[in-house]
Amino acid sequence: MLTIKNLNKNFGGLQAVRNCSFEIQEGSITGLIGPNGAGKTTTFNMIAGEERPTSGRIMFEGQEISGLPTYEMFHRGIVRTFQIPHEFSKMTVLENLMVVPPEQPGESIIKNWIARGAVMRREKEIQERAEESLEFLSISHLWNQEAGNLSGGQKKLLELGRTMMADAKLVLLDEPGAGVNPTLLMKIRDMIARLRSDRGYTFCVIEHDMDMIASLCDPVIVMAEGTVLTQGNMNDIRSNPEVLEAYLGGGEVQ
Numbered sequence: 001m002l003t004i005k006n007l008n009k010n011f012g013g014l015q016a017v018r019n020c021s022f023e024i025q026e027g028s029i030t031g032l033i034g035p036n037g038a039g040k041t042t043t044f045n046m047i048a049g050e051e052r053p054t055s056g057r058i059m060f061e062g063q064e065i066s067g068l069p070t071y072e073m074f075h076r077g078i079v080r081t082f083q084i085p086h087e088f089s090k091m092t093v094l095e096n097l098m099v100v101p102p103e104q105p106g107e108s109i110i111k112n113w114i115a116r117g118a119v120m121r122r123e124k125e126i127q128e129r130a131e132e133s134l135e136f137l138s139i140s141h142l143w144n145q146e147a148g149n150l151s152g153g154q155k156k157l158l159e160l161g162r163t164m165m166a167d168a169k170l171v172l173l174d175e176p177g178a179g180v181n182p183t184l185l186m187k188i189r190d191m192i193a194r195l196r197s198d199r200g201y202t203f204c205v206i207e208h209d210m211d212m213i214a215s216l217c218d219p220v221i222v223m224a225e226g227t228v229l230t231q232g233n234m235n236d237i238r239s240n241p242e243v244l245e246a247y248l249g250g251g252e253v254q
């Protein structure tokens with residue numbers, strides 16, 4: 001579904017991503033792990049259109065998408081969440097979801113005048129979809145809360161909810177488990193698995209919680225120093241001496 005080939009990203013003299021190549025198969029939940037500073041988030045930023053590659057190619061469903069802006073990526077079905085949630089803190093939970101779908105007719109004053117019925121129908125559809133998403137994530141009771149007041153874990157669920165409002169195909173999750181308590185972590189993991197089976201999403205997940213990666217992801221791609229060190233299933237990776245070496249001083253593979 002997605003192929004990245006010889007991708008590079010330099011920040012001044014720093015090579016954050018270097019000659020990085022990998023594939024994400026449609027229908028998979030692919031893990032992306034590696035020590036801090038390995039270039040994982042920068043790779044996501046390039047796939048989602050937030051950063052332009054210095055060089056290299058990104059192909060999505062057979063088409064070159066390298067360097068396209070975020071709204072183009074979104075339009076094609078590539079949706080990402082952030083390591084630190086990007087909620088609209090003064091809006092309610094429901095409103096945060098309702099602003100996701102693009103090109104809403106109600107945003108145009110003219111259309112509001114001449115096609116009021118259509119505008120209202122579309123708005124009702126969007127609201128229903130938002131309510132369904134909240135139900136799916138079991139956070140319906142929070143619909144009217146200001147998003148800024150949610151706990152860290154609830155904000156992560158809201159981020160997942162935003163991916164459900166888009167017609168997502170490939171969802172990039174940047175540390176969905178960061179700052180989340182173990183119970184909620186399990187819930188987020190189950191939601192990801194359900195979104196794949198019920199909605200057909202393909203996922204690529206950056207995560208430091210190795211139990212979560214092991215129970216959710218196959219294959220797992222290991223990045224270190226900007227490039228792919230190895231990939232395979234979690235059992236192979238856990239016993240790979242190069243991987244252990246890469247984590248020394250950084251984190252730990254348990």
Ligand SMILES: Nc1ncnc2c1ncn2[C@@H]1O[C@H](COP(=O)(O)OP(=O)(O)O)[C@@H](O)[C@H]1O
Nearest residue numbers: 011014016034035036037038039040041042043
């Ligand atoms: N906008 C930026 N400007 C300069 N350096 C950056 C920028 N973004 C990331 N880096 C650097 O690139 C490297 C890779 O970072 P990142 O992709 O965030 O790694 P990871 O997500 O694997 O922890 C790090 O050395 C980081 O400091």
Ligand SMILES: [Mg+2]
Nearest residue numbers: 040041042083
């Ligand atoms: Mg990161």
